Amino acid sequence: MNAAPVNPPPRLLMGPGPITADPRVLRAMSAQLVGQYDPAMTAYMNEVMALYREVFRTANRQTLLVDGTSRAGIEAALVSLLEPGDRLLVPVFGRFGHLLAEIGERCGAEVHTIETAWGTVFSPEQIEEAVVAVRPKVLAVVHGDTATTMAQPLDDLGEICRRHDVLLYSDATASLGGNPFETDAWGIDVATAGLQKCLGGPSGSAPITLSDRAVAVVDGRRHVEAGIAEAGDVGRGVRIASNYLDLAQIMDYWGPRRLNHHTEATTMLYGARECARLLVEEGIDCAVARHALHGQAMLAGVLGLGLEVFGDLEHKMNNVVAVHIPDGVDGDRARAALLDDFGIEIGTSFGPLHGKVWRIGTMGHNARKDAVLTTLAALEQVLRQAGVPVTAGGGVGAAREVYA
Amino acid sequence: MNAAPVNPPPRLLMGPGPITADPRVLRAMSAQLVGQYDPAMTAYMNEVMALYREVFRTANRQTLLVDGTSRAGIEAALVSLLEPGDRLLVPVFGRFGHLLAEIGERCGAEVHTIETAWGTVFSPEQIEEAVVAVRPKVLAVVHGDTATTMAQPLDDLGEICRRHDVLLYSDATASLGGNPFETDAWGIDVATAGLQKCLGGPSGSAPITLSDRAVAVVDGRRHVEAGIAEAGDVGRGVRIASNYLDLAQIMDYWGPRRLNHHTEATTMLYGARECARLLVEEGIDCAVARHALHGQAMLAGVLGLGLEVFGDLEHKMNNVVAVHIPDGVDGDRARAALLDDFGIEIGTSFGPLHGKVWRIGTMGHNARKDAVLTTLAALEQVLRQAGVPVTAGGGVGAAREVYA
Numbered sequence: 001m002n003a004a005p006v007n008p009p010p011r012l013l014m015g016p017g018p019i020t021a022d023p024r025v026l027r028a029m030s031a032q033l034v035g036q037y038d039p040a041m042t043a044y045m046n047e048v049m050a051l052y053r054e055v056f057r058t059a060n061r062q063t064l065l066v067d068g069t070s071r072a073g074i075e076a077a078l079v080s081l082l083e084p085g086d087r088l089l090v091p092v093f094g095r096f097g098h099l100l101a102e103i104g105e106r107c108g109a110e111v112h113t114i115e116t117a118w119g120t121v122f123s124p125e126q127i128e129e130a131v132v133a134v135r136p137k138v139l140a141v142v143h144g145d146t147a148t149t150m151a152q153p154l155d156d157l158g159e160i161c162r163r164h165d166v167l168l169y170s171d172a173t174a175s176l177g178g179n180p181f182e183t184d185a186w187g188i189d190v191a192t193a194g195l196q197k198c199l200g201g202p203s204g205s206a207p208i209t210l211s212d213r214a215v216a217v218v219d220g221r222r223h224v225e226a227g228i229a230e231a232g233d234v235g236r237g238v239r240i241a242s243n244y245l246d247l248a249q250i251m252d253y254w255g256p257r258r259l260n261h262h263t264e265a266t267t268m269l270y271g272a273r274e275c276a277r278l279l280v281e282e283g284i285d286c287a288v289a290r291h292a293l294h295g296q297a298m299l300a301g302v303l304g305l306g307l308e309v310f311g312d313l314e315h316k317m318n319n320v321v322a323v324h325i326p327d328g329v330d331g332d333r334a335r336a337a338l339l340d341d342f343g344i345e346i347g348t349s350f351g352p353l354h355g356k357v358w359r360i361g362t363m364g365h366n367a368r369k370d371a372v373l374t375t376l377a378a379l380e381q382v383l384r385q386a387g388v389p390v391t392a393g394g395g396v397g398a399a400r401e402v403y404a
Numbered sequence: 405m406n407a408a409p410v411n412p413p414p415r416l417l418m419g420p421g422p423i424t425a426d427p428r429v430l431r432a433m434s435a436q437l438v439g440q441y442d443p444a445m446t447a448y449m450n451e452v453m454a455l456y457r458e459v460f461r462t463a464n465r466q467t468l469l470v471d472g473t474s475r476a477g478i479e480a481a482l483v484s485l486l487e488p489g490d491r492l493l494v495p496v497f498g499r500f501g502h503l504l505a506e507i508g509e510r511c512g513a514e515v516h517t518i519e520t521a522w523g524t525v526f527s528p529e530q531i532e533e534a535v536v537a538v539r540p541k542v543l544a545v546v547h548g549d550t551a552t553t554m555a556q557p558l559d560d561l562g563e564i565c566r567r568h569d570v571l572l573y574s575d576a577t578a579s580l581g582g583n584p585f586e587t588d589a590w591g592i593d594v595a596t597a598g599l600q601k602c603l604g605g606p607s608g609s610a611p612i613t614l615s616d617r618a619v620a621v622v623d624g625r626r627h628v629e630a631g632i633a634e635a636g637d638v639g640r641g642v643r644i645a646s647n648y649l650d651l652a653q654i655m656d657y658w659g660p661r662r663l664n665h666h667t668e669a670t671t672m673l674y675g676a677r678e679c680a681r682l683l684v685e686e687g688i689d690c691a692v693a694r695h696a697l698h699g700q701a702m703l704a705g706v707l708g709l710g711l712e713v714f715g716d717l718e719h720k721m722n723n724v725v726a727v728h729i730p731d732g733v734d735g736d737r738a739r740a741a742l743l744d745d746f747g748i749e750i751g752t753s754f755g756p757l758h759g760k761v762w763r764i765g766t767m768g769h770n771a772r773k774d775a776v777l778t779t780l781a782a783l784e785q786v787l788r789q790a791g792v793p794v795t796a797g798g799g800v801g802a803a804r805e806v807y808a
Contacts (some may be wrong), residue, residue, distance in 0.1 A: 001454045006432045006674045008444050021437050028410045030434040033425050035749040040412050050405045068472040069666040075648045098630040103647045204669030226502040243507045244479045262473040265608030270410045345439040
C-alpha cells in the first residue's frame with residue numbers, strides 16, 4: 001500500500017456540517033502533546049471547562065468533553081441518565097429526534113415519542129401535554145435539527161420539566177454558537193454539542209454540561225472500575241451500561257481526583273479549546289448575530305435566485321437553509337458540478353426530504369460574506385447550466401441588499 | 405475567561421503513553437477538512453482500511469476506525485459481539501484485563517476470569533483449560549498490558565479458539581507496531597488498538613479489524629436506525645446495546661453503502677492515516693526491530709544505573725519497562741524533578757504496583773537513541789539528587805553497549 005501524504009483538495013464547505021474548520025483551530029491542533037497528568041494538560045482541561053461554561057451559558061461545574069463525535073455525547077448523556085425501564089419522552093421533528101429515541105431504546109428505556117411534520121416544531125403546550133401523559137424521567141429534545149433546519153424553542157421547557165419533576169436534556173450540536181442557547185436561563189439539565197457546526201472545528205469531540213440535578217442522578221450510579229477502584233469506592237445504584245460513555249467516571253477523570261478513565265484525546269482537546277476561545281473572544285451574542293446576518297443573506301440569496309425554501313421560516317436555524325431542488329434538476333448531479341467546478345460543497349438530505357431539498361449552511365468559519373456571495377454566484381452558474389431559468393445576479397444582489 | 409493560545413511546554417514523553425507524537429502526524433492533522441462524502445474523503449477512508457490491514461497483518465475487509473480513544477474500540481468490539489447472557493472469558497494479567505471483564509459485565513455478559521500475578525503471563529494450557537471449563541462465546545485477552553509491561557503470547561490461542569468454537573478478541577493498543585502482532589497468522593477474530601503508543605499519534609482514534617467469523621456475528625445483529633432505514637433494512641438478532649459503538653452500523657458507514665452514522669472525525673482520521681503510513685513506510689518488521697533495540701537499550705540502561713526491573717523479562721513488551729522505585733525515594737517527587745528540570749516524563753503505576761514502580765516507555769517516535777540516552781542521563785542526575793547511590797555514567801554506558 002503506497003498512500004500519498006494527506007493533501008485534501010481545497011473546498012468551501014457550505015453544507016449542514018462538517019464545515020471548513022477555522023485555520024486557528026487547525027493550528028492549535030498541530031501543537032505537540034503533553035502527558036495525561038502534566039500540569040499543563042490538567043490546566044488545559046480546567047480551562048476547557050471554564051470556556052465551555054461561557055459557550056453553554058451555564059455555571060455548571062460539570063462542563064467537559066466526551067471523546068468522540070457529537071453522537072458520543074448524546075449517548076453519554078442518555079446512557080448515564082437512563083436505567084432500563086425508565087421512561088423517556090422524545091418530541092421528534094426530524095432525523096435527530098429519531099436518533100435520541102433509538103439511543104434511548106438501546107439503553108433499555110421505555111421510549112415515548114410525539115411527532116410533528118418535518119419543517120415544523122412543537123408548541124410548549126404540546127410538549128407539556130405529552131409530559132403529563134407520559135410522566136417521563138427524561139425529556140430529550142434536539143435543539144436544532146439540520147435534517148429539517150428547524151430549531152425547537154426550548155425556553156419554556158425547563159419550567160415545564162421542573163414543574164413535573166422531569167430532567168431536560170437537549171442536543172445543541174447543530175445550533176450552539178450560531179443561535180441563542182441558554183443552558184441555565186432555560187433550565188436545561190444536560191446539553192451536548194459537537195465542534196463541526198457553528199463552533200468551526202472538526203468532528204471528534206463532544207462538549208457536554210450537566211446541572212447539579214443531573215449530576216446527582218449520574219453520580220447515584222457511580223461504579224469505579226475494578227482495575228483502579230480503591231477501598232472507599234463502593235458502587236451504588238444501577239451501573240451505567242457503557243464504560244466508555246459513563247459520565248460518572250468521566251467526571252472523576254475531569255475532577256480533582258483525576259481518576260484515570262480513557263486517555264484524553266489531547267489533540268481534539270486542543271481543537272475544542274480553540275473553538276471555544278474563538279467564540280468567547282468574539283462574544284457569544286456577536287457570534288449569534290453574525291450567524292443571523294449571513295444566514296439571512298443566504299436565505300435572501302436563494303430566494304433571489306428564484307428558489308423555494310423548505311420549512312417554517314419563523315423557526316429556521318440561523319445557520320442552515322433547505323432549498324427545494326427545482327423540477328427537472330438532478331440534485332446530486334448539480335451538487336457534483338458545484339463541487340467539481342467551484343470547489344463548493346452543499347448538502348443532500350435524509351429521509352422524507354431525500355432528493356427533494358439541498359441544505360446550504362452558513363456556519364462557524366464560513367458564516368462570512370465572501371463565502372455567502374461566492375456560493376450564490378457559483379450556484380447561479382450551476383442552475384443555469386442545468387437549464388433552470390434564473391435571474392442573472394439575482395442571488396448575489398439579494399444577499400448584497402441584506403448586507404447593505 | 406481569558407485563555408491564552410495553546411502553547412504546551414516542550415516535553416519528551418517517555419512514559420507508558422501517550423508519547424510525543426511524530427511531527428509528521430501532527431502536520432497531517434493540520435490539513436483542512438473536506439466533506440463527509442467528498443470523493444477525497446471516501447478515498448482516504450478506503451486508504452485507511454488498506455493501510456491498517458498492513459499494520460494489523462490481516463486480509464480482513466472490515467478494518468476501520470472507531471471514533472474515540474482505544475477504550476472506545478474495546479467497547480465497540482465487546483458490545484457488538486456480546487449479547488446479554490453470553491459467556492465471556494478474560495484471562496487477567498494486569499489492569500486492562502480487569503477493564504475487558506468490566507466492560508463485558510456492563511454488556512450484560514456472564515463474565516469469567518482467570519488471574520495470574522502481575523508481572524507474569526498465562527501458558528496456552530492454562531487458557532485452554534479455562535476455555536474448556538467455561539465454554540465462552542468470546543475469549544478476550546489483552547496483548548500487551550502497560551500496567552505490568554507484559555505481553556501475553558497469543559500465537560497458540562487462535563487454534564485453541566477454533567477448536568472450541570470460540571471467538572478470539574485481543575486488544576493490542578499497547579503493543580501494536582512495537583511488538584510482533586499477527587492478526588491472521590494467529591487466528592485473531594477481532595483486534596483493536598489506539599494511536600498513542602507505538603503508532604506515534606495522539607489518543608482519539610481506535611483502529612479495529614474483524615474477521616469474517618466476527619463480521620457474521622456482528623452483522624447478525626444489524627439494525628439500521630429509524631431516521632435513515634430504508635424498506636429492506638429489517639433489523640435482525642438482538643440489537644447492539646450501543647448506537648455509537650455499533651460495529652454493524654459503523655461497517656455500513658465505511659462500506660460501499662456509506663450509510664450515515666456518526667460524522668467521521670476527519671482530523672483524527674488524517675492522523676490515524678499518517679501513523680499507519682509511517683509504519684508501512686518503515687516496514688512493520690523494521691519498526692518492531694527498532695522498538696526491540698531501543699527497549700533493550702533502555703532496559704540495559706536502568707540496570708546499569710543499579711535499578712531493579714519488575715516482571716518476567718522473557719515476556720516484557722519491547723516498548724516499556726517497569727523499574728522498582730529505590731527504597732527511600734519518593735517516586736512522584738522524583739518524576740516531578742525529571743519533568744521540571746529536564747522536561748522528561750516517565751510514568752507512575754496503577755493498582756498493586758502504585759507507588760512501587762516507574763514505567764518508562766520507548767515507543768513510536770520516541771523509540772530513538774537520543775531519547776533513550778537523554779532519559780538515562782537525566783534519570784541518573786535525579787536519582788543522585790534523591791540520594792540514591794548510582795554509578796556515574798552507568799546507565800548511558802550500558803545503553804551505549806547495546807547500540808555498539
